[in-house]
Amino acid sequence: MELVAGHGALPPASGSASATGAHAPVEGARAPVRHVAVQHEPTHVGSAGDDASQAEADRIAQAVGAFYERHPYPAPVDDLERYREFWDGPRRRADACLFHPVDPQREDHSILVAGCGTSQAAKYALRWPRAQVTGIDVSQASIAATARLKNRHGLDNLELHQLSVERVAELGRTFEHIACTGVLHHLPDPDRGLRALRDVLAPGGALHLMVYAPHGRHGVYMLQDYCRRLGIGTTRDDIRELAAALGLLPAGHPLAPLLRSVRDFQDEAGLADALLHPNDRAYSVPELFELLATAGLAFARWLRQAAYLPRCGLLAASPHHARMAELPPEEQYAAAELFRGSMVEHSLVAHRDDYPRAARVTFDSEAWPTYVPVRLPGTIVVQERLPEGAAAVLINRAHTFTDLYLPIDAEQKALFDRIDGTRTIAAIAGSDASRSTARNLFQQLWDYDQVVFATDAQASSHDTYRRDRP
């Protein structure tokens, strides 16, 4: 049967590693896997709080650690060969532009995967073979599962540490890219965890953060409460019975849409992570911006931004559009979250708060004609059953809201067809007369998650991209 999980499409895997202390090799790994500061003692969190709150924080950290020893997430996989094939040159190029638009030609970033679970760090090492990837996690079982993937795929560019996010400074270095997805909302003190990550984010580096969002997870929290009241534990029998019970859930239950649509609910690891977790919290947009600011981070963009923008989809047609558009961006996003009502997570790119403003993608400066548009994977061009006046409709299949499609007319389609990942917007537009059409179009393509940009024109000579293009 299909079950639901706490967070959308995240990578899968599990096992058990030796926890013999610093620099101990993990059994089965070809190259030694160093364990720095293996923690059997509680992760001390709490900011100089009283003894009671410290004890509570320690209790939560211990419960979360124990949970992931028993239920490593995601469900283990033995092999990532298909994943490697999936991450071809154009996909890597678009990913590089999304996170590092200033220098997307680089493929040798230092990457930290914080709370890497069973496979995420191995995936990063596979898709970025020239990068130095470090995976950390408190769960020995998860580190061991990742070590098996490292061994299986000969990932010499991956090192693993059984280490908490809160203690990441013990690695003694900084990272140009940090991924922390599905982790922070499980920490006893997420502020402290994020601050620790900020402290190891290199100047100019990018952080990919994913945390739960509250409104779309209402049904998840109802079922968590239900399970607590019934004393449902995490034994296999309990999980199987829970899966069977969910099959009887009334169609109108707030969890029902997630049961139908979220892939994670199909396995035990995902089900336990969603409904039987000892500690999770969710962040509304305002809470998330406060979390970032407290940690000394600055929001750059949503991973997929169209759903948050009043310029896109049904919000553009709303009688409240003008009111929303007048608000500061953070307020616009907050209103969009409330109006859309069913967001289950927020996934974003952030930088240190000293990141230069000039390095950000914007259509409000003179730089935009020099941007090189790069199409995002997963986007499609529909040319049948078009609305009147449209030459095509552009869709990003990763969008979960069906109103997020972009019709373009024949003139816009001619410009769109000139995107080749090497030309600047100015070169695509050609004549000055086409500049304002181009500006509007490329801003829309950006808003609707159709393109990302290399903001350094030099980046257009990206070798890998050229090699892999058909």
Ligand SMILES: C[S@@+](CC[C@H](N)C(=O)[O-])C[C@H]1O[C@@H](n2cnc3c(N)ncnc32)[C@H](O)[C@@H]1O
């Ligand atoms: C839901 S899983 C997400 C795994 C991975 N990031 C992904 O997206 O597939 C959460 C992971 O965070 C780890 N974790 C929980 N608390 C942690 C902490 N304080 N420091 C490091 N890892 C932690 C868990 O062991 C688990 O592997």
